[in-house]
Amino acid sequence: MSDDIKVSGFKSSELIAGLQAGFAKTSDSERQSLIKKTNGIFELQVSKDGQVATWTIDAKKTGTVYKGKATPKADVTIILADDVLVDLASGKLNGQKAFMTGKLKTRGNIMLATKLDNVLKTAKAKL
Template structure:
């Protein structure tokens, strides 16, 4: 099932992560490190909202969802800010302090997601 959403730059990141999680070793590490169900709700330049469910509690899966399902933590931010955050070009704490990132639920679980994106990053580590 595609996790891509028209008009969202983050779609590529979710597809990359979904592909990376097919590696059982990475999937098991993600579950071990995060132990949570996360919902990431993004708003694009056109004002459209889309949510993705990242299950790092049961099966290390990603789904594009309508509405906001029950989760341990929800991150709400702009598509562009999420892309910067996932690429390590923005600091989650700074985005949060500046009101660009809203967190509902367990904030400690929200910080754990960063390690999953780093582990799934296909770019060479320098």
């Protein structure tokens, strides 16, 4: 399943596939806890060399990660470069700093965007 989530040429593809695997390994109770804490759908629009890959993290209804636009509509859309997403996930870059310096843009519920870090950490802990 993780191969169909990858987009060739994007470093963040491995990260997203890992996130998907991490979500798959969480127990139902852990997933429900994450959904209760987060209650949001994140759409990631990641750009690299003029291309844009879109992934969705559903931490509101299903606790899943998939390639493509959010259905239902995302609560927050996060627009960033491939390298920026990799740096955020690895902890090299702080989300607030990325936002303040224009490396990360949002549409929708900006306060929900601050919860993405917790979602990434939860899934990474499962790997």
